[in-house]
Amino acid sequence: MALYDRADSRNAYAEDSLLHESELVGFVKTTYKFFAGSLLLATIGALLGLMNFQAVVQYKWVFFIAEIAVLFGLMFSKSKPGLNLFMLFAFTALSGVTLVPLLGMVIAKAGLGAIWQALGMTTIVFGLMSVYALKTKNDLANMGKMLFIALIVVLVCSLINLFLGSPMFQVVIAGASAILFSLYIAYDTQNIVKGMYDSPIDAAVSLYLDFLNVFISILQIIGIFSDRDK
Secondary structure, X not given: OOOOOHHHHOHHHHOOOOOOHHHHHHHHHHHHHHHHHHHHHHHHHHHHHXXXXXXXXXXXXXXXXXXHHHHHHHHHOOOOOOHHHHHHHXXXXXXXHHOHHHHHHHHHHHOXXXXXXXXXXXXXXXXXXXXHHHHOOOOHHHHHHHHHHHHHHXXXXXXXXXXXXXXXXXXXXXXXXXXXXXXXXXXXXXXXXXXOOOOHHHHHHHHHHHHHHHHHHHHHHHHHHHHHOO
């Protein structure tokens, strides 16, 4: 899930309308509150989905299409306060539901502990890359084009593997995706603390997508290798 338009969300910074320090502190705090709320709603969505596992699996494409539709709705409502927050939380809740088939597969192959393992690893990666973004003297904005090109390559490879169905190719894709979105965590974090987003909603959804994609990538790797061990 990496369709959100980060470039368009940073128009304010591109026009040199940087926030004052006090405003920036409030902006960052609000962003992380929305990010935490997004993780909570995704968790609730996943738990409700697991409680209704058969229905979610049966209608997984319906939930996926709904998720994409809400994401596009979020992109087009970013300048509408209230509605954009509703769309953010609706999207994150749906993304939790659409994770259910993958969660079920990993639990069946590796046990519930694998989910906690993946979540723990994702949290550690998120923390480390966030600290790096805050401590580094390098301007990570220069990574933008490179990351976008890498994202396109990963998406194309993922589409190709839908037809090939190669587990080892999927491991390579998942590994590359985990690295890519780990870098995106640092990239987006630095952009946030520099006030490069139009709103905390835009910033929060970027962080959420980074976290989600790292988590999904780790889950896929665990699921594939657990299957090979049997």
